[in-house]
Amino acid sequence: MLTTPNKKRAVIIGAGPMGFETALRALDRGCEVTIFEAGRIGENMRQWQHVRFFSPFGMNISPRVRQALSGNTLPADDTILTGGEFIEAVLEPMARLPQLEEKIHCGQRVVSIARAGLGKMGLPNHPLRTERPFRILTEDTEGREKIWEADLVFDISGVYGQPNWAGTAGMPACGERHSNQRIVRHLLDFDGSEFKRYVGKRILLIGHGHSAANAIVALNNLSQQAPGTQIFWAVRTDRTKPILEVPDDPLPERAKIANAANEIAQKPTPNIRILRRASLEALWDVNSCLKARLKVWRNFEEIEIDEIVALTGYRPNLDMLRELTAEFSGISEGVNGLYRALTNITDCLAKIDIKPQALQTGEQNFFVVGIKSYGRNSGFLLQSGVDQLEAIFSTL
Numbered sequence: 480m481l482t483t484p485n486k487k488r489a490v491i492i493g494a495g496p497m498g499f500e501t502a503l504r505a506l507d508r509g510c511e512v513t514i515f516e517a518g519r520i521g522e523n524m525r526q527w528q529h530v531r532f533f534s535p536f537g538m539n540i541s542p543r544v545r546q547a548l549s550g551n552t553l554p555a556d557d558t559i560l561t562g563g564e565f566i567e568a569v570l571e572p573m574a575r576l577p578q579l580e581e582k583i584h585c586g587q588r589v590v591s592i593a594r595a596g597l598g599k600m601g602l603p604n605h606p607l608r609t610e611r612p613f614r615i616l617t618e619d620t621e622g623r624e625k626i627w628e629a630d631l632v633f634d635i636s637g638v639y640g641q642p643n644w645a646g647t648a649g650m651p652a653c654g655e656r657h658s659n660q661r662i663v664r665h666l667l668d669f670d671g672s673e674f675k676r677y678v679g680k681r682i683l684l685i686g687h688g689h690s691a692a693n694a695i696v697a698l699n700n701l702s703q704q705a706p707g708t709q710i711f712w713a714v715r716t717d718r719t720k721p722i723l724e725v726p727d728d729p730l731p732e733r734a735k736i737a738n739a740a741n742e743i744a745q746k747p748t749p750n751i752r753i754l755r756r757a758s759l760e761a762l763w764d765v766n767s768c769l770k771a772r773l774k775v776w777r778n779f780e781e782i783e784i785d786e787i788v789a790l791t792g793y794r795p796n797l798d799m800l801r802e803l804t805a806e807f808s809g810i811s812e813g814v815n816g817l818y819r820a821l822t823n824i825t826d827c828l829a830k831i832d833i834k835p836q837a838l839q840t841g842e843q844n845f846f847v848v849g850i851k852s853y854g855r856n857s858g859f860l861l862q863s864g865v866d867q868l869e870a871i872f873s874t875l
């Protein structure tokens with residue numbers, strides 16, 4: 480791997496949209512680029528391929544990617560694509576570009592990163608540390624491991640694979656870990672193969688973010704097609720409209736889903752029960768079904784359910800970074816400086832002037848980019864990621 484002398488060797492972890500964006504920039508800088516992807520191209524986005532973006536296509540593609548794909552017919556800027564359509568229109572054609580094709584290693588999960596001969600405690604903050612290349616351990620789908628070297632590392636591995644617990648205050652509810660296999664934590668595809676599983680079942684949905692809004696709209700449709708289906712929607716808030724709506728939302732698709740979900744919450748059909756100010760306290764198996772104990776306002780309630788869908792957000796996996804001197808916000812678990820810059824920003828469309836310094840991790844030449852850089856803050860947009868890269872590459 481990476482043999483040309485004097486060229487910086489850049490490793491990119493993750494072949495999602497921001498991974499490709501970074502790869503183009505690194506190539507423009509004359510780096511030797513290698514992309515490791517644990518699954519397939521756009522693996523995380525594939526998990527929500529049936530769900531629509533809320534930002535129009537023109538907001539989700541940078542001039543650099545547009546130019547790289549200039550030989551392809553791209554969707555119109557005002558199109559609202561599903562995740563799957565974005566993969567087809569952008570990510571897969573990117574992966575086929577001659578300048579990238581050979582550089583992508585799918586099915587290679589990064590397991591651990593350190594500096595050659597130096598773990599976390601080795602010469603922290605010393606200039607000599609920076610002289611040592613990074614060593615990266617990967618594992619392929621058959622369990623074969625390999626060590627690679629790099630001068631620059633961009634961790635763009637997303638958060639979608641690490642859901643938050645459904646219990647209150649970020650902790651697992653009692654029994655949640657034991658029943659983990661039975662909890663669905665991804666966005667359901669009710670138009671596809673997952674439909675049958677939920678027909679006629681008692682389903683507990685937990686969460687009141689954008690993903691939960693999508694889910695309740697789909698579950699509401701399902702309960703109309705299959706009237707025996709019973710839905711409990713547990714939300715932590717006491718608002719009559721649980722999904723936050725942005726006044727005069729400039730993103731009509733976001734407004735549409737939020738409105739639709741809030742309407743269901745305000746006028747639920749007889750087979751939907753809204754549990755406001757509710758938190759999951761305990762979960763346990765009872766024969767083939769589950770029992771959930773919820774605190775609803777001040778009272779406790781036990782309900783019997785067949786399925787549980789917990790859409791309570793995601794967090795980054797920092798395990799593979801343990802031997803780096805990178806420091807993360809103890810609160811958001813994202814990049815420290817970004818956490819501070821984003822404090823009190825509630826609208827993801829707000830233009831924030833991110834200084835390059837805010838994106839330094841504390842480990843020279845190691846960067847966390849894309850949705851992972853936001854940690855548990857769910858306000859990441861692709862266009863914010865492009866701004867991040869602008870700032871990072873201005874310092875390289």
Ligand SMILES: Cc1cc2nc3c(=O)[nH]c(=O)nc-3n(C[C@H](O)[C@H](O)[C@H](O)COP(=O)(O)OP(=O)(O)OC[C@H]3O[C@@H](n4cnc5c(N)ncnc54)[C@H](O)[C@@H]3O)c2cc1C
Pocket residue numbers: 492493494495496497498515516517518519520521522523524527530531532533534539587588589590635636637638639640666690799848849850851859860861862
């Ligand atoms: C339902 C949903 C809707 C969204 N809608 C919008 C929207 O409308 N507009 C918008 O701007 N943003 C939206 N986002 C947010 C964000 O833009 C997307 O999540 C986007 O996919 C983030 O891109 P990324 O490249 O940072 O990470 P990801 O797309 O998550 O890519 C990370 C990649 O890294 C791989 N990976 C993970 N771990 C490893 C490892 N150890 N080794 C190697 N590879 C690894 C994963 O398999 C994955 O392919 C949405 C997010 C969700 C979940």
